[in-house]
Amino acid sequence: MDVLELKGIERTYRTGAVEVKALRGVDLTVGEAEFLAIMGPSGSGKSTLMNILGCLDSPTAGQYLLNGQDVATLNRGQLARIRNETLGFVFQAFHLLPRTTASENVELPLLYRDEQLSWKEIRDRAREALGIVGLGDRLDHTPTELSGGQKQRVAIARALVTKPRVLLADEPTGNLDTRTSLEIIELIQRLNDEGLTILMVTHEPEIARFAERVVILRDGLIRSDRRRTPLRAADSLADWSEESEDAMDEALGDRMETETTPPLEVGR
Numbered sequence: 001m002d003v004l005e006l007k008g009i010e011r012t013y014r015t016g017a018v019e020v021k022a023l024r025g026v027d028l029t030v031g032e033a034e035f036l037a038i039m040g041p042s043g044s045g046k047s048t049l050m051n052i053l054g055c056l057d058s059p060t061a062g063q064y065l066l067n068g069q070d071v072a073t074l075n076r077g078q079l080a081r082i083r084n085e086t087l088g089f090v091f092q093a094f095h096l097l098p099r100t101t102a103s104e105n106v107e108l109p110l111l112y113r114d115e116q117l118s119w120k121e122i123r124d125r126a127r128e129a130l131g132i133v134g135l136g137d138r139l140d141h142t143p144t145e146l147s148g149g150q151k152q153r154v155a156i157a158r159a160l161v162t163k164p165r166v167l168l169a170d171e172p173t174g175n176l177d178t179r180t181s182l183e184i185i186e187l188i189q190r191l192n193d194e195g196l197t198i199l200m201v202t203h204e205p206e207i208a209r210f211a212e213r214v215v216i217l218r219d220g221l222i223r224s225d226r227r228r229t230p231l232r233a234a235d236s237l238a239d240w241s242e243e244s245e246d247a248m249d250e251a252l253g254d255r256m257e258t259e260t261t262p263p264l265e266v267g268r
């Protein structure tokens with residue numbers, strides 16, 4: 001079954017007398033365990049689309065089916081529930097609570113559930129999610145005690161703790177250096193291998209190469225939607241390590257050479 005289906009989705013923002021048509025009729029169907037990269041120039045409607053997919057915003061026109069259910073027919077409670085159970089979110093800026101440990105940040109979505117979980121179960125689920133992202137040894141660290149990549153891992157653990165079917169990520173590597181980005185993508189690919197459906201906004205073509213389907217938006221419309229064999233981030237990381245080690249050796253070698261070369265004799 002399709003996980004997400006958008007039919008003729010439009011979103012018009014009205015600010016005073018100004019009207020912006022951010023989405024102008026988007027049709028998109030996403031199946032179980034697909035990994036999509038969503039690309040397009042700034043202002044093309046990517047975040048608007050993600051907000052609608054995440055049920056954080058409603059379309060002005062069109063229909064959105066999530067797990068086969070028409071989102072517009074749900075009341076607030078049903079919507080909150082389907083969102084909490086089906087969707088996980090990751091943002092460029094992490095959005096972690098400061099002065100709050102990694103574990104507590106990850107526990108948070110579970111506190112908003114109506115199912116009764118004991119404190120122990122909540123804590124165990126948070127630990128499990130942090131283990132999946134490789135931070136089982138950082139449970140009690142606050143965001144200021146973590147690197148950028150680690151913060152994004154905590155944010156991913158927070159998205160995973162409710163065991164969602166879909167991960168919506170708006171530029172998850174936007175604030176990270178190349179190597180850390182690759183590590184985050186490697187994690188995302190691993191989650192995708194295990195069946196999680198992933199929609200990821202990115203500006204970087206090098207990052208989009210890791211998705212099996214690339215959707216390009218322009219002026220609020222899908223301009224292209226292509227599938228291809230993705231690169232594996234694990235392979236790129238292995239190559240990257242080798243190359244950077246070679247480069248480091250070379251740089252060090254050069255310096256050693258200059259250091260060991262006797263000074264030029266001037267004027268004899």
Ligand SMILES: Nc1ncnc2c1ncn2[C@@H]1O[C@H](COP(=O)(O)OP(=O)(O)OP(=O)(O)O)[C@@H](O)[C@H]1O
Binds near residue numbers: 021022041044048049
């Ligand atoms: N809350 C809002 N109120 C009014 N206009 C908005 C609002 N949010 C977005 N827009 C407008 O809608 C259009 C699409 O914005 P959106 O944020 O979806 O773009 P984007 O593709 O995510 O861009 P970026 O790559 O810069 O993040 C833009 O023209 C923007 O100015």
Ligand SMILES: [Mg+2]
Binds near residue numbers: 046047048
């Ligand atoms: Mg955006």
